[in-house]
Amino acid sequence: MGVLQAFATSARREAAWLKRSRWDLAMISWVPLLAVALLWWTFSAGLPNRLPIGVLDQDHSAFSRQLIRFMQATPGLQVVRSYDNSTEVTQAMRRAEVYAVVSIPPDFARSLKQGRAAQVTLLHNAQLGTHSSLIQRDVQSAVGTLSVGVELAARNKRGEPALATLVSMEPIKTSLVTLFNPSLNYEQFLAAALIPALLHILAMTAGAWTVGRELRDRSVADWLGPHASWGSTATALLGKLLCPWLGLSMVGTLAMIWLTLGRGWHPPGSLAWVLLALWTFLALSLAMGALASSATRSLRTALSATGFITAPAFAFGGVGFPLQSMPVLARGWAELLPYTHYIRLQMEQFQMAVPLNYSATSLMMLALVATIFILLCAPLLNRCAGRPDTWGGR
Numbered sequence: 001m002g003v004l005q006a007f008a009t010s011a012r013r014e015a016a017w018l019k020r021s022r023w024d025l026a027m028i029s030w031v032p033l034l035a036v037a038l039l040w041w042t043f044s045a046g047l048p049n050r051l052p053i054g055v056l057d058q059d060h061s062a063f064s065r066q067l068i069r070f071m072q073a074t075p076g077l078q079v080v081r082s083y084d085n086s087t088e089v090t091q092a093m094r095r096a097e098v099y100a101v102v103s104i105p106p107d108f109a110r111s112l113k114q115g116r117a118a119q120v121t122l123l124h125n126a127q128l129g130t131h132s133s134l135i136q137r138d139v140q141s142a143v144g145t146l147s148v149g150v151e152l153a154a155r156n157k158r159g160e161p162a163l164a165t166l167v168s169m170e171p172i173k174t175s176l177v178t179l180f181n182p183s184l185n186y187e188q189f190l191a192a193a194l195i196p197a198l199l200h201i202l203a204m205t206a207g208a209w210t211v212g213r214e215l216r217d218r219s220v221a222d223w224l225g226p227h228a229s230w231g232s233t234a235t236a237l238l239g240k241l242l243c244p245w246l247g248l249s250m251v252g253t254l255a256m257i258w259l260t261l262g263r264g265w266h267p268p269g270s271l272a273w274v275l276l277a278l279w280t281f282l283a284l285s286l287a288m289g290a291l292a293s294s295a296t297r298s299l300r301t302a303l304s305a306t307g308f309i310t311a312p313a314f315a316f317g318g319v320g321f322p323l324q325s326m327p328v329l330a331r332g333w334a335e336l337l338p339y340t341h342y343i344r345l346q347m348e349q350f351q352m353a354v355p356l357n358y359s360a361t362s363l364m365m366l367a368l369v370a371t372i373f374i375l376l377c378a379p380l381l382n383r384c385a386g387r388p389d390t391w392g393g394r
Contacts, residue, residue: 207289269349
C-alpha cells in the first residue's frame with residue numbers, strides 16, 4: 001500500500017468511526033468548544049472588582065466614616081457589612097462571607113487629631129492569593145488617600161503652602177511603567193493561557209485513545225494492513241490523527257480569534273504566528289498520546305500517562321509561578337513539557353511584541369519533536385501488528 005493511499009484509507013476509516021461514535025466525535029468538537037466557552041465566560045470580566053469586604057469600626061468618628069467611604073469608592077472593593085466585635089469577624093471570615101475585614105481602632109480619630117500615628121488593621125485570607133493581593137492594594141490606596149488628606153490639612157493649618165507640603169511629604173517619587181498588559185486584564189493573560197492548557201489535555205487524550213482503541217478492539221491488523229511498512233504505518237497514523245487535529249485546532253483557532261479580535265483586543269505581536277504555533281502544539285500533543293499507546297500497548301496506561309504529563313502542565317508553565325523561582329528539578333521538568341515552550345511563544349506575541357525570529361526557535365522545536373514522535377510510533381506499531389497476543393489490553 002502506498003503511503004498516500006495509507007493516509008487516505010486511515011483518514012476515511014477514522015472518519016467513519018467518528019460518524020458511528022457520537023461521544024468520540026463530541027470529544028473533539030462541541031465538548032472542547034463548550035469547555036473553552038466556559039473558561040472565557042469565567043474570565044470575561046477582565047479584572048476582578050467589587051470584592052466583598054467587611055469593616056469593624058470601633059471608633060465611629062468622622063475620620064473612620066471617611067475611610068469607609070474611600071474604600072467603598074474604590075472600584076475593586078465593596079463594603080458589604082459592618083461588624084460589632086471580633087467574634088463576628090472571625091465567624092464571617094471562616095464562612096467566607098467576606099474576603100477581608102478592615103479593623104479601625106477605637107482611638108483612631110483621637111490619634112490623628114493629636115498628630116500621632118493611627119493604625120488600621122487589614123484581616124485577609126492569604127489562601128486566596130489573587131483576592132488577597134487585590135484587596136491589599138486597594139485598601140492601602142484608600143488608607144493612603146486619607147492619610148495624605150489628614151497631613152495636608154494639618155500642615156495647611158500651620159501655614160505651609162500646599163505645593164511645598166506635597167514635596168516634603170514625598171521627596172522621592174517612584175514612576176511605575178507597565179510594559180505589558182497595563183490594564184491587568186485577567187482575560188487577556190490567564191484565560192488565553194488556560195485554553196491551550198485545556199486543549200493540550202484533550203489532544204493528548206485523543207491521541208492515546210485513537211491508537212489505544214485499535215489495540216483494545218484487536219483491530220490493529222485491520223487498520224495497518226497485513227504487510228505494513230515503516231512509511232505506510234507513519235502515514236496511516238497521520239491519517240488517523242487528522243480528524244482530532246482538525247477538530248481541536250479549529251476550536252483553538254476560534255477561541256484565540258474571539259479572545260483577541262472578537263473582544264476588541266489587538267495584540268502587539270502576530271496572531272497568525274500564535275495560531276500556527278497552536279496548531280503545531282496540538283499536533284505534538286496528539287503525537288505524544290499516540291506514542292504513549294504505541295509504547296505501552298495499553299489504553300489504560302496511556303491515558304494514565306496523559307494525565308500525569310498534561311494535568312500539571314499549566315502549573316509548571318511559568319504563568320502562575322515564575323520558572324526562575326522553581327527548584328532545579330521542578331524547572332527541569334517544566335522545560336521538558338511542551339506547554340512551557342508554547343505558552344512562552346504565545347506571551348511573547350500576545351503581550352510583548354517579540355520579533356518573530358526570536359519566537360521561531362520554540363515553533364521549530366515543537367514541530368521537530370512532533371515529527372520525531374510520529375516517526376517513533378511507526379516501528380512500535382509495526383511491532384504491535386506482529387504480536388497479536390498483546391492486543392486487547394485495556
